[in-house]
Amino acid sequence: MFGKLSWSAIPVHEPIALITSIVVILVMLGILALITVKGWWPYLWTEWITSVDHKRIGIMYCILGVVMLIRGFADAIMMRTQQAAAVGGAQGYLNPEHYNQIFSAHGTIMIFFGAMPLVIGFMNFLTPLQLGVRDVAFPTLNSVSFWLTASGALLVNVSLFIGEFARTGWLPYPPLSEATYSPGVGVDYYLWAVQIAGIGTLMTGINFVTTVLKMRCPGMSLLRMPMFCWTTLSSSLLIVAVFPILTATLAMLSLDRVFGWHYFTNDAGGNPMMFMNLIWAWGHPEVYILVLPAFGIFSEIFSTFSGKPLFGYRSMVAATLFICVVSMMVWLHHFFTMGAGPAVNTFFGIASSVIAVGTGVKIYNWIFTMYGGRVRFAVPMLWSMGFIFTFIMGGLTGVLLAVPPADFLVHNSMFLVAHFHNVIVGGVVFALFAGLDFWFPKAFGFRLHEGWGKAAFWFAFFGFWITFAPLYVLGLQGMTRRLQHVNIDEWKPMLDLSVVGIGVLILGVISQVVMLVVSIRDREKLRDVTGDPWDGRSLEWATPSPAPFFNFATMPNVEGEEAYWGIKVRAIESQRLGPEPRYEPIEMPLSSPVGFYTAVFASVTGFALIWHIWWLAGLGLLGAFIGFVVFAWRDVHEFHVPAEEVARVDRARRAARQALMERIADQGALA
Amino acid sequence: MCPSPNLQARARLSRRLFLGAGLALATSACSGGILDPVGPVGADASKILIDATIIMLAIVIPTIVLAFWVAWRYRASNPKAEYLPYWSYSGRIEAVVWSIPILTIMFLGGVIWIGSYRLDPFRPLSTTVPPLEVQVVSLDWKWLFIYPQQGIATVNEFVVPAGVPVHFSITSASVFNVFFVPRLGSMIYAMPGMVSQLHLQADRPADLFGISAHFSGDGFSDMQFEVKSVPPAQFAAWLQGVRSAGPVLNLATYTQLAQQSENVRALTFRAVDPRLFDAISSQKIAPGPGPEPPTPEHAGREVSTGGRH
Numbered sequence A: 001m002f003g004k005l006s007w008s009a010i011p012v013h014e015p016i017a018l019i020t021s022i023v024v025i026l027v028m029l030g031i032l033a034l035i036t037v038k039g040w041w042p043y044l045w046t047e048w049i050t051s052v053d054h055k056r057i058g059i060m061y062c063i064l065g066v067v068m069l070i071r072g073f074a075d076a077i078m079m080r081t082q083q084a085a086a087v088g089g090a091q092g093y094l095n096p097e098h099y100n101q102i103f104s105a106h107g108t109i110m111i112f113f114g115a116m117p118l119v120i121g122f123m124n125f126l127t128p129l130q131l132g133v134r135d136v137a138f139p140t141l142n143s144v145s146f147w148l149t150a151s152g153a154l155l156v157n158v159s160l161f162i163g164e165f166a167r168t169g170w171l172p173y174p175p176l177s178e179a180t181y182s183p184g185v186g187v188d189y190y191l192w193a194v195q196i197a198g199i200g201t202l203m204t205g206i207n208f209v210t211t212v213l214k215m216r217c218p219g220m221s222l223l224r225m226p227m228f229c230w231t232t233l234s235s236s237l238l239i240v241a242v243f244p245i246l247t248a249t250l251a252m253l254s255l256d257r258v259f260g261w262h263y264f265t266n267d268a269g270g271n272p273m274m275f276m277n278l279i280w281a282w283g284h285p286e287v288y289i290l291v292l293p294a295f296g297i298f299s300e301i302f303s304t305f306s307g308k309p310l311f312g313y314r315s316m317v318a319a320t321l322f323i324c325v326v327s328m329m330v331w332l333h334h335f336f337t338m339g340a341g342p343a344v345n346t347f348f349g350i351a352s353s354v355i356a357v358g359t360g361v362k363i364y365n366w367i368f369t370m371y372g373g374r375v376r377f378a379v380p381m382l383w384s385m386g387f388i389f390t391f392i393m394g395g396l397t398g399v400l401l402a403v404p405p406a407d408f409l410v411h412n413s414m415f416l417v418a419h420f421h422n423v424i425v426g427g428v429v430f431a432l433f434a435g436l437d438f439w440f441p442k443a444f445g446f447r448l449h450e451g452w453g454k455a456a457f458w459f460a461f462f463g464f465w466i467t468f469a470p471l472y473v474l475g476l477q478g479m480t481r482r483l484q485h486v487n488i489d490e491w492k493p494m495l496d497l498s499v500v501g502i503g504v505l506i507l508g509v510i511s512q513v514v515m516l517v518v519s520i521r522d523r524e525k526l527r528d529v530t531g532d533p534w535d536g537r538s539l540e541w542a543t544p545s546p547a548p549f550f551n552f553a554t555m556p557n558v559e560g561e562e563a564y565w566g567i568k569v570r571a572i573e574s575q576r577l578g579p580e581p582r583y584e585p586i587e588m589p590l591s592s593p594v595g596f597y598t599a600v601f602a603s604v605t606g607f608a609l610i611w612h613i614w615w616l617a618g619l620g621l622l623g624a625f626i627g628f629v630v631f632a633w634r635d636v637h638e639f640h641v642p643a644e645e646v647a648r649v650d651r652a653r654r655a656a657r658q659a660l661m662e663r664i665a666d667q668g669a670l671a
Numbered sequence B: 001m002c003p004s005p006n007l008q009a010r011a012r013l014s015r016r017l018f019l020g021a022g023l024a025l026a027t028s029a030c031s032g033g034i035l036d037p038v039g040p041v042g043a044d045a046s047k048i049l050i051d052a053t054i055i056m057l058a059i060v061i062p063t064i065v066l067a068f069w070v071a072w073r074y075r076a077s078n079p080k081a082e083y084l085p086y087w088s089y090s091g092r093i094e095a096v097v098w099s100i101p102i103l104t105i106m107f108l109g110g111v112i113w114i115g116s117y118r119l120d121p122f123r124p125l126s127t128t129v130p131p132l133e134v135q136v137v138s139l140d141w142k143w144l145f146i147y148p149q150q151g152i153a154t155v156n157e158f159v160v161p162a163g164v165p166v167h168f169s170i171t172s173a174s175v176f177n178v179f180f181v182p183r184l185g186s187m188i189y190a191m192p193g194m195v196s197q198l199h200l201q202a203d204r205p206a207d208l209f210g211i212s213a214h215f216s217g218d219g220f221s222d223m224q225f226e227v228k229s230v231p232p233a234q235f236a237a238w239l240q241g242v243r244s245a246g247p248v249l250n251l252a253t254y255t256q257l258a259q260q261s262e263n264v265r266a267l268t269f270r271a272v273d274p275r276l277f278d279a280i281s282s283q284k285i286a287p288g289p290g291p292e293p294p295t296p297e298h299a300g301r302e303v304s305t306g307g308r309h
Helices: A015-038 A041-049 A054-085 A096-131 A139-161 A186-214 A227-259 A272-306 A313-329 A331-338 A342-370 A379-401 A404-410 A414-444 A450-476 A489-521 A563-574 A594-610 A614-632 A643-667 B005-030 B040-073 B091-118 B232-244 B251-257 B276-281
Strands: A586-589 A638-641 B132-139 B142-147 B152-155 B157-161 B165-172 B177-180 B188-190 B196-201 B206-212 B225-230 B267-269
Touching: A015 A041, A015 A139, A041 A054, A054 A096, A054 A139, A054 A414, A054 A489, A096 A139, A096 A186, A096 A227, A096 A272, A096 A414, A139 A186, A139 A594, A186 A227, A186 A594, A227 A272, A227 A313, A272 A313, A272 A331, A272 A342, A272 A379, A272 A414, A313 A342, A313 B091, A331 A342, A331 A404, A331 B188, A342 A379, A342 A404, A342 B040, A342 B091, A379 A404, A379 A414, A379 A450, A379 B040, A404 B040, A404 B091, A414 A450, A450 A489, A563 A643, A594 A614, B040 B091, B040 B196, B132 B157, B132 B177, B132 B188, B132 B276, B142 B157, B152 B157, B152 B232, B157 B232, B165 B177, B165 B188, B165 B276, B188 B196, B225 B232, B251 B276
Parallel strands: B132 B165, B157 B225
Antiparallel strands: A586 A638, B132 B142, B142 B152, B152 B267, B165 B196, B177 B188, B177 B206, B206 B225
């Protein structure tokens, strides 16, 4: 009846998992009770859960990403303290069964459910605003994408209470991940969680390729788009190109595990090496799916806080597309040490280091963006400068790993661990924190507290380096990764130092939380009444903060690069806003619960497939299909915002703009 | 205005602390690890690692300095810096900006090309001394070393004569592992159904360690083995000792050994079935069994047969 599932799936003998489970369940029940008591359900349901507004969906993606980052960080704290505690015969406080789940969960959560939702959240929130349009190409599909991602995140976290998570690393290499060597449900949790979220991501990719290519406001030619839109396009193209590989690869592994097929098995003609090739054919472009939008965020920040256009815009576009293409030709560098032979290794080694040309050009262009500028060191700019240093160092060690003979000494070592955290934390996570601070007023109408923001940056920056510099040293000392305990005493000092770094990083996380609480408390003092708190240059700053759900009362008409900057300069020079437009009713897509329903049924299906409860899986698929059919046969899918409502919102915006323009003219802020 | 002497002293102190920390990192990185090799392969590979670092530092350090100098020079509060609000293109700078990384990578591409061929793990070392043959099998979770020329085998203990090149043939009896002796040089995957080749040499007597550098399951942390490089005479004596006592490695004892076990102590076999390695690598002997299937008492959760700590 219930497949493999029974009461013994609950880890009553694992105190850490059990206590965490109970605390998490209590907190969730507390939140649900609070929502019920306060009567917030109708608001949440109509304004958020069923919303197809790209800004709301973007914010929900970011909230999901931040919560998962904290979960992944908790895993990181356990990994670093466990290794430092378990040196020279000591076993630490986590047995291998548990420790192996933690490092697997850490990687899976950080990439699939932390970084990806945050990056996609930014793409959602910003791209339509920057393109001067009212929504993405497929608004309801967008909602389905988000809820499927949330469904995957839910399954990963359910594995904490019911059963176990994968113990095979964040990429489940066979034969270890085959049923013979991993008979538990851990790998199945991994497979179905990532499959469901991956389908959501693929649809996001399709959605944003279409949005960028087909949905720009009048005059917004491709070469007038803000840099972030270019990176959204590149990243979405990569998603469309490579996520099907991930889906197919994981499907093959599932077929091996469930039906005893032999794609990657040890015996009967299976070829585990094929899994490595396929998974990295997705996995390496995935790194650029994450980091390209991060580059876009930095481009916006360097230009805005230098008070200058981005230097070498076209060259930046070229570098982005160059990285986008070459990123698909480098996957083999993840296993030079498999012995592919010198010709193959040479090709992939050179291809990998060639990517550094694209990133190098970008770094120089950012430097020359600051050259001749008036650089303001607000919080987003601090993250950006921290990024420049950290990312260059990460790039250096990355190119070292791309040199096959050098890789033969440091492959899979702590040096590698330090390297990819160097580029992913220094590149992607720093960008996300910079972007959160930068665009927070646009999302919520008030700025974040500056002092706590700066504290968060400094703790994160130094915490990062104190944590990961020792790992480089450990790698050079020959320490490999994923050790539950360490037999060599000489490694102890560096492992201890790394724990100190984690402590500093914890202070950074606390600062972020305090920043958020203090900012919400002081929101009236921090309110952004202008809609343009940073003297911005692209169209999102032409809207009030927070932006109305229809974004723009009338379609902007773009006449050059930096659309909003042009409008602003003209208004200030002539001391006049443009004439008031004739307001017309606006058609907007109706909210739809189909995304949420689909995700509920997807979660049920995923859970059923993990535990081999076949009837329930069938029921879940049927439910999802019915939801789709009902949605497809809907009669009304849009509603009209009356012209008076549009006029009311836009007149308030124009009044604020008028005030801003006069203030700028008084200060003579523009040269 | 000059900083007060107190401040200066503090700055000097923090600089010293900083330098001290850097020095400590550097020295601990260089002793006992891959930058302290005892053989020609390790020496060559670590030299490439260091050379490539220096090549890149030549670009990276000026770039970082430039970035921070520009940011500081053009800070909004500096009235002396000129403001060029519309300056955003310069063909000459673009040319330089693309050339610097391209030239660096072309140079480095040469290092990659030559290095990949010269340090190909499958390539025999250029020496006239005939190599010692060693067959390596990764098992759950220990290493089996077969010395076919000598007809003996060891587990988790590896003894080599100093100054003699060693030709490894490496396979796995279950899941993926990586054979790695950090101070000897290159690592390579141990894969089921396949044989990887590796050539290494220890130049002088030394006590080293080897590890698996690819996660392979619950007992992975203890897949560590002692590596002893000894003078040839001592090697002969050690062989004598191994041959005189201990069990024989044949199909029966091997099947026993292939069961999952953790933290396995070093073990020697006085004789070995010469067909064993081929039978393992061609999977004529079935791959090692995994853990026992989960029982209803542990619904969905595995318990490794190696036992808990």
